[in-house]
Amino acid sequence: MRVSSFLSKALTLAAGDSLDMATPYGLSADALAAALSLDMGFPRWLRQLASGTPGIIRSDEKPVEVETPSGWLRGARQQDLLIFRGIRYALPPSGNRRFAPPEPVPPWTGVRDATVFGPVVSQPGSGEVEDGLSLNIWTPIISAKEKLPVFVFVHGGAFLFGSGSLQLYEGSELARTGIVVVTLNYRLNTPGFLPTRTTYEQYGTTGNWGLLDVLCALEWVRDNITAFGGDPGHVTLGGQSAGAFAVSALISSPRAVGLFQQAILQSGGLGSLPVVAPQTGGPLERNIRLAQEAMAAGGIEDSPEGLARLRALSVEELLAFQPAVADILPPQATNFWPVADGSVIPFRFRQSLQLGRMNRVRLLFGSTTDEVSFFLPPELPETQYRQLARVVFGARADAVLDRYPINRTCKARTRCADLANAAGLRAGMFPYADALTAAGMPVYAYRFNAVDPLLRHSSVGVPHASDLKFVFHGYMDEIGRSSEALAAASFVRDAWANFVKTGDPNRGTSLPARWEPYTDDVRQEMRIGPDAAMEPIYQEDIIRFANDLFREMEADETAPGETAETHETLIFH
Numbered sequence: 001m002r003v004s005s006f007l008s009k010a011l012t013l014a015a016g017d018s019l020d021m022a023t024p025y026g027l028s029a030d031a032l033a034a035a036l037s038l039d040m041g042f043p044r045w046l047r048q049l050a051s052g053t054p055g056i057i058r059s060d061e062k063p064v065e066v067e068t069p070s071g072w073l074r075g076a077r078q079q080d081l082l083i084f085r086g087i088r089y090a091l092p093p094s095g096n097r098r099f100a101p102p103e104p105v106p107p108w109t110g111v112r113d114a115t116v117f118g119p120v121v122s123q124p125g126s127g128e129v130e131d132g133l134s135l136n137i138w139t140p141i142i143s144a145k146e147k148l149p150v151f152v153f154v155h156g157g158a159f160l161f162g163s164g165s166l167q168l169y170e171g172s173e174l175a176r177t178g179i180v181v182v183t184l185n186y187r188l189n190t191p192g193f194l195p196t197r198t199t200y201e202q203y204g205t206t207g208n209w210g211l212l213d214v215l216c217a218l219e220w221v222r223d224n225i226t227a228f229g230g231d232p233g234h235v236t237l238g239g240q241s242a243g244a245f246a247v248s249a250l251i252s253s254p255r256a257v258g259l260f261q262q263a264i265l266q267s268g269g270l271g272s273l274p275v276v277a278p279q280t281g282g283p284l285e286r287n288i289r290l291a292q293e294a295m296a297a298g299g300i301e302d303s304p305e306g307l308a309r310l311r312a313l314s315v316e317e318l319l320a321f322q323p324a325v326a327d328i329l330p331p332q333a334t335n336f337w338p339v340a341d342g343s344v345i346p347f348r349f350r351q352s353l354q355l356g357r358m359n360r361v362r363l364l365f366g367s368t369t370d371e372v373s374f375f376l377p378p379e380l381p382e383t384q385y386r387q388l389a390r391v392v393f394g395a396r397a398d399a400v401l402d403r404y405p406i407n408r409t410c411k412a413r414t415r416c417a418d419l420a421n422a423a424g425l426r427a428g429m430f431p432y433a434d435a436l437t438a439a440g441m442p443v444y445a446y447r448f449n450a451v452d453p454l455l456r457h458s459s460v461g462v463p464h465a466s467d468l469k470f471v472f473h474g475y476m477d478e479i480g481r482s483s484e485a486l487a488a489a490s491f492v493r494d495a496w497a498n499f500v501k502t503g504d505p506n507r508g509t510s511l512p513a514r515w516e517p518y519t520d521d522v523r524q525e526m527r528i529g530p531d532a533a534m535e536p537i538y539q540e541d542i543i544r545f546a547n548d549l550f551r552e553m554e555a556d557e558t559a560p561g562e563t564a565e566t567h568e569t570l571i572f573h
Contacts (some may be wrong), residue, residue: 025403054117054163054171055136057085058186066142068227070099070110070220075137076115081175084137084228085165086118089220090213093187094130098311098318099199102133102216117165119143122315124192125159130191130315135184135217136164139228147231151222152182152215152260153498156241156268156465158333173473176507177497182221186213186246188293194338195287196295205343207287207336212344213248218259236262238502240468241425244268248432249338249345251359252352262494262503265365265429265462270338270349272428274550275392275420277337279325284452287339290323295309297324314433332391346528350554353435362503363436364430364496366446367523369538370461372420378459380413382406388416390472392423396549403545422539423546425464430543433518443507445518447530447538450488462529484530487512491528 057277061076066084077086082277090102098104118134120126141148154161155169164183171181186192187210195207203214222232237260241245250256273281280287292302298321300306310318325460339349352358385406389397404419406412433443448467456467470485470492479485492513498508505526506516513532516524524534537543 017288020563024029028403040535041312053169054562055085057116057557061115064142065111066227068224069107070105070224072111073114074111080140081172082137082139082142082228082300085116086134086136087112087114087220088118088131088134089184089217090133092131093191093209093213095311096131098130098191099194099196101203101209101212104216104220110264113258114552117163118185120163120165121185121187122319123188124319126315126368131161132185133187133213133216134164135182135220136171137225137228138175138178138181139230140172140175141176141229142227144452145225146229147234148178148229148273148499149180149234150221150225150230150232151236151238151496152218154184154186154237154239154243154246156239156243157188158208158335159193159242159245159337160333160335162188162242166469168472168474170472172472173493174471177493177498177501179226179500180225182217182225184214184217186210186217190318191315194310195284195291195320195336195339195341196302196307197288197292198302200288200341204306205341207284207291207339207341208249208344211246211338212251214246214313215253215255215344216260217530219257222259233261235260236264238264238266238496240266240267241270241465243431244429245270245273245338248429251361251432252347252349252357253344253359254346254357255344256359260359262362262499265363265432266467267367267371267425267471268512269365269428269432271346271431271547271550272424272426273337273349273430274553275424275546276416277333277335278391280323280335280337281334281339284339284341285335287323290325291321291336296325308318312376336461348554350431351553353431356435356439358432358435358437358439360436360441362441362499363433363443364371364446364499365443366435366448366528367421367426367429368448368462368464368467370417370419370421371425371464373460373463375464376413376417376420380411380414380416381476382412383411385416385419388419392419393549394553396552399549400545411541418542421548422448422542426539427546429546434520436516442503444499444515445525445537446515447525447527448536449527450485450491450492451482451529452478452537453485456482467492488529488532493530495526495528 021055058078061078064077064082065074073084088105092105119129119132122130147169154302155164155419164185169183173182192210193207201208225232237247244265245268247263300309389400393400404415406415437443449462450468451462470489473489473493479489494509495505499505514536515526523537525537527533527535
């Protein structure tokens with residue numbers, strides 16, 4: 001079983017008292033893998049997310065063929081659905097295509113097989129495979145005369161690991177609501193986000209290779225989805241965690257104009273980069289310097305010759321090039337992340353929103369109640385809370401510590417959880433909501449508060465990623481153990497499908513409570529769970545405070561005289 005170290009820590013913490021741990025992170029990956037193979041209370045979705053378990057291919061599937069503008073594909077008919085797996089949308093990003101924009105797959109002759117999922121992209125434990133840029137489609141019909149709305153989903157995994165073919169993202173149930181569902185793979189880790197001056201000079205962009213892959217997949221959808229009954233002019237781009245960060249980046253990208261009309265952000269947005277990636281989420285110059293230092297440690301310089309050497313390395317050697325960053329605390333990441341490169345992301349994040357430099361899309365966004373409970377140990381010292389504040393807010397940390405002090409009624413772990421939850425995975429979405437609302441676009445906010453029945457007796461509450469099986473309506477035998485969870489699953493599936501179809505979660509299948517929009521005057525969100533209802537924004541005080549500080553921090557990092565209009569030319573000065 002392949003278990004990433006990042007997820008190992010999360011799962012170890014999630015085990016709580018069910019495992020005998022000497023320290024919060026005291027379980028080795030091998031021991032954890034053995035534990036996860038047993039029935040010890042871990043939900044299957046969590047075990048399978050750790051092991052990379054792909055979706056189920058049923059034995060009773062029948063072959064079906066479809067002609068696309070790119071060529072013929074052989075997929076599978078599964079009862080009332082048609083499923084096409086492992087469709088390559090770009091050539092393998094190996095050799096001279098490493099650290100370069102993706103090259104779309106050219107049209108082909110004959111019939112290509114699309115009955116099995118493609119390999120995962122390069123990541124720890126994946127081996128030497130680099131032919132992972134593929135997508136999967138679930139559709140209830142196959143007629144170019146029909147035009148169903150399309151939901152393209154970008155998976156999470158901290159830009160370190162993951163795949164669109166995981167069973168957790170099985171698109172069958174969502175497709176049965178009358179939409180076409182697409183999941184995809186994109187470059188991750190060092191191959192997906194290493195920025196260098198050499199590639200910038202060669203391509204006019206750097207670092208955002210994984211985002212360019214998502215754009216390439218969206219272009220494939222635009223050009224081919226009609227053959228699967230989808231409407232290329234009615235696309236919702238959604239993502240969770242790192243996938244939501246990717247979607248938020250493309251909301252701000254001129255390269256995405258016309259490729260999607262609606263967006264769903266689940267637990268992530270670029271505005272929270274100072275929290276989740278405090279080192280590698282900063283200015284491009286800093287990221288290039290970190291990349292150059294990592295390359296220099298391996299004896300490679302940032303030059304055309306050095307780029308050739310990087311492209312000749314094995315996958316394992318390539319993944320070893322990681323930025324040397326210090327003082328990182330869970331749930332923060334140390335790998336390279338998307339960065340404003342003057343091209344894919346043309347401007348500093350908040351500048352683009354303030355000037356309205358964004359794709360005007362309808363938006364649904366939100367998070368779980370206890371996002372970071374997987375990542376924090378049961379007991380947390382006061383020093384760790386203070387360190388988190390200083391790593392994230394730098395010189396402004398004292399303002400945070402003064403406003404949210406540790407005292408008898410609020411211990412260090414609670415403060416740390418509130419700060420990481422509100423500032424780290426919630427605050428970053430609100431600038432998009434505010435900017436799109438100001439532009440006249442409909443926006444809907446939520447807080448997912450339905451407990452996974454198999455986590456009910458743990459101390460993690462409603463943690464990060466626990467909403468996914470409700471959205472995709474998978475693992476129904478687990479959800480069905482609780483009538484409350486079953487009701488929440490129906491609510492989420494119907495609301496997401498309604499939004500994909502109409503831009504309004506209320507229009508379509510009726511919901512048990514009316515979902516009111518988020519506006520400048522009425523900042524409210526839907527609490528999804530038992531007794532679903534509209535309520536004021538959860539943790540709004542911390543969200544507002546954090547966003548105010550983030551704006552000041554971004555202004556501090558802006559070069560003298562730099563504006564959004566001059567950013568592209570000043571990006572290296």
